[in-house]
Amino acid sequence: MSTAAATPQTGAAQRAPRRGAPAWLSWAGYATVLAVVLALAASSPNFLVPANLAAVLNQAAVYAIAGFGLAVVIVTGGDDVVDGGIDLSVGAVAGLAGTVAAVASQAGLPPVASIAGALAVAAAAGTVNGAAVVLGLRPLLTTLATMGIAGSLTLVISNNVKVPFTGAAFEWLRDGSLAGLPVAVVVMLVLFAVVGLGLGSTSWGVRSYAVGQNPTAAKVAGINPRKYIFNSYLISALLAGIAGLLLSARLSAAVPGVGNQILLDIILVAFMSVVFSRRLVVTITGTLVAALFIAALTNGFTLLGVASQWVGAAKGVLILVVLAVVAIRGRSDAK
């Protein structure tokens, strides 16, 4: 009797302290999102209108899809930004893919061929990134270089003018709907399911996290880190390409320079995802929530008539809040 009563106690005492943040923290993340959305809904009657919500989802799709790719890179490369995984070329590759598709369809290629061409170009960029990183270059510098190359190629192909994105297929991408949802949103949800399940519950995902958190240990355990790291850049570039296609379809044109504008938002979305994870790591679900949050915030500010300059400041402060949270993790780990 006494031993049976004592066992659970010793068991509890011996349990290792739970890693990561206190449990309330991840709920605080969701609570903040909910509070902001409710505040926007309360202050602007047009916010919770179905048409506006569809617009928010549409805006979120581009950031979320490219963010998924960046999240995979960060997961596989480790979240230290200078030496770990980072892909600065996502924005430029998205812009390049959109431009390639627009120029190809202008030249009379069928939509399927233009989309395939755009994705092939994106995959080529991802291959360059992956190969250079696997060879031992810092991801930050590699993707900085490919960002410059992709941005320059965009200018060369488009001649630095807006290329209209015409054709029934692209209009369907913009205006069409599947099961009552805009096409971009459906694409986002499908990719969310694929990447999220892949990273969360397949051996590929578990190994990717292992490689990112301790490449040496992963290697000792028989995983080939290079394979996973290379693939992460390929995936990131492909998802960036898809995001670029959707963005161009939404704008009805491939706009040169749009890549640099969305880069910071994609980085913000991917890094913000840590707030929504109990272990404070980058996750796909968190990326989706962060993308929805950023899109809702931007949209809500516009509805309220807040000058667009403040949106940038709000995003900057947001990142800082996120990072302060991450810094708390760093300190509690060090103790």
Next chain:
Amino acid sequence: MTATATRNRPGLRPAPRAADILPRLIAPLVLAAIMLAFSVLTPTFLTGDNLLAVLNQTAILALVAAGMTVVVRSGGIDLSVGVALDLAALAAAAAIAERYVPWVAVVVGLAFGLAVGLVNAFLIVVLRIPPFLATLSVWFIGTSVQQLLTGGGAPIYLVRSQVPEGFALWGNGYLLGVPFPVVAAVLVAGVVYLALDGTRWGRELTVTGEQPGASRISGKRVGALGASAYVLAAGVAALAGVVLASRTYAFIPASGQLYVMDAIGAVFIGATLSKYGRVSVPGTMVGVLIFALLANGMNLAGLSFFWQGLARGLALLLVLLLGVVLARQRTSRVRPPATATTAVPARKG
């Protein structure tokens, strides 16, 4: 392990072999190849006037990159130097537009830039936010601040005839026949070089960058050293901003960010010159010259501006890849595991 340990210890090695030196010569060789190629392609490239013009155009990038070198040496990175540059240019141009005397405009400009450095230092040293993300958010906020201060991003144009000479000199003056921006860049680069490689501060900063834990244990004031790097970088960028405002007689919002990526590229091209992959001011200047001559030569050869990003990206990839591949044949260094935010910077290409 012993082989690697001996190899990494200076002084114990015999005279360097050619194979050891080759990876470190790539950047200078690329620079020489660019000069050779363009002097064959365009007759005007290798003239004194053109090269002086190149140096004059490069001065601002050289200043920004010299500051970036300090930050990278301290183990960090600063994406917000463009904001420091912009705010300094904005403050200086606005002060001149309001008819303040030149020295006030310059001091106000430098103060605005230094403020950005102080914010960075606070975020990174006190709040311990990783440098990349801290300076990224300062970039966001700084861009917003610029737009708010200029009423939505309207440029400030100064009337050329009304700009006092004491201010116009900063960007357009000559000292012994050399443009003032070049003089400033050479002076700043020299001072930063001496400070980094010849003073106790520089040695402590280097140690802190490469082994933060060890230098904290050995009683170095790690926080103060890191903070000084960010403030110094912002101060140098602010000087570049004043020069830019004076040269263009204007402030154009978000013009500073254009220099950030080039500066980072130049700094890391420069790192390939060092045996330890350590960044240094002379190496950075080689990188800056590669970018500058590439841009100028392509202009002279009549290639459109659109191609320049491509050429820069390819040059950056080429130099770094060659450096990594050649160095890999020489040694195989153990890569430290990338831990979370406090990772020791692994010196790679």
